[in-house]
Amino acid sequence: xxxxxxxxxxxxxxxxKDVELRCDPISGHTALYWYRQSLGQGLEFLIYxxxxxxxxxxxxxxxxxxxxxxxxxxxxLTIQRTQQEDSAxxxxxxxxxxxxxxxxxxxxxxxxx
Amino acid sequence: xxxxxQHPSTLSVQEGDSAVIKCTxxxxxxxxxxxxxxxxxxxxxxxIDIRSNVGEKKDQRIAVTLNKTAKHFSLHITETQPEDSAxxxxxxxxxxxxxxxxxxxGQGTTLQVKP
Numbered sequence: 001x002x003x004x005x006x007x008x009x010x011x012x013x014x015x016x017k018d019v020e021l022r023c024d025p026i027s028g029h030t031a032l033y034w035y036r037q038s039l040g041q042g043l044e045f046l047i048y049x050x051x052x053x054x055x056x057x058x059x060x061x062x063x064x065x066x067x068x069x070x071x072x073x074x075x076x077l078t079i080q081r082t083q084q085e086d087s088a089x090x091x092x093x094x095x096x097x098x099x100x101x102x103x104x105x106x107x108x109x110x111x112x113x
Numbered sequence: 114x115x116x117x118x119q120h121p122s123t124l125s126v127q128e129g130d131s132a133v134i135k136c137t138x139x140x141x142x143x144x145x146x147x148x149x150x151x152x153x154x155x156x157x158x159x160x161i162d163i164r165s166n167v168g169e170k171k172d173q174r175i176a177v178t179l180n181k182t183a184k185h186f187s188l189h190i191t192e193t194q195p196e197d198s199a200x201x202x203x204x205x206x207x208x209x210x211x212x213x214x215x216x217x218x219g220q221g222t223t224l225q226v227k228p
Contacts, residue, residue: 004156031214042119042202042218043157056213091156099214101147104156 004094004105012111013082021077021108025094033102034059034067034077037089046090049075082112115140117205119219126193127227134222136203137185145206146186147216148177152199160201161188193226200224 005024013019025032034046045059049069060066064082069075079086089109093102116139126132138146147162163170163177163186170177174193179186190197200223204216 033215035216035218040221042220043204043216045215045217048213048215050213056215059215095214097214099145101159101162102214102216104149104158106156 004092004103006090006092006105006108008108009106010109010111012113014113015084016081018078018080019082019110021079021090021110023075023077023092023094023105025073025075025092025105026103027073029094029096029103030072031095031097031100031102032069032075033093033095034075035091035093037091037107039088043091046077079110082110084112086110087112115143115205115217117203117217117219119203119222121222122220123223123225125225125227128193128195130193132188132190132193132197132224132226134188134201134203134224135185136187136205136219137183138205138217139184140205141181141184143205145214146177146179147204148188149202149204149218150199151202151221157202190224193224195226195228198224198226 007022032049035043037043048056051072064080067077089107091107093104095102119136144165149157150160151157174191176189200221202221203219
């Protein structure tokens with residue numbers, strides 16, 4: 001594809017519901033990152049994948065957050081029992097390796113009512 | 114862990130003037146410093162980056178300088194144009210050695226270029 005894609009672009013959910021956010025990185029990009037951007041803030045690192053494994057999950061804010069990656073490609077970020085403070089734009093980024101520049105997707109804007 | 118501070122939070126300049134945004138970082142092992150531009154509602158786009166073995170890098174109207182001793186780096190935009198208006202983020206590779214490549218971002222600078 002032309003670049004990193006994410007779906008959905010917008011997600012509105014009720015407090016307590018689970019949500020799944022999807023990232024399709026550029027083909028061949030083995031490194032994949034999830035970041036969170038709260039309103040008017042910088043980007044906050046959540047998790048890093050190299051292939052299908054996640055050697056760095058240090059940014060996940062609580063055990064309600066989890067992520068997986070399959071086939072070295074698509075990644076899914078799952079938030080269980082969503083809270084209002086989870087409202088943010090969730091961005092994924094990919095790179096050829098952890099040493100290369102990161103290309104960002106358009107993000108998923110999550111609103112928890 | 115790494116911490117990145119960015120200043121100013123907002124910057125307003127007249128078209129044609131220069132703009133400078135400054136960042137400081139805490140981890141002396143950090144070795145990669147990208148700058149991203151984010152227009153309203155759009156994804157962050159890499160505009161320039163610098164590695165720790167270089168003191169300055171230039172790309173047309175954009176330049177970045179790095180002072181490893183002082184642990185700060187700056188973005189310089191010359192001859193600003195209205196289309197330069199956006200939020201700019203600096204970042205540092207958060208694990209120093211680059212084993213994961215995760216980026217630690219500054220808080221962002223909203224640049225407004227007045228025509």
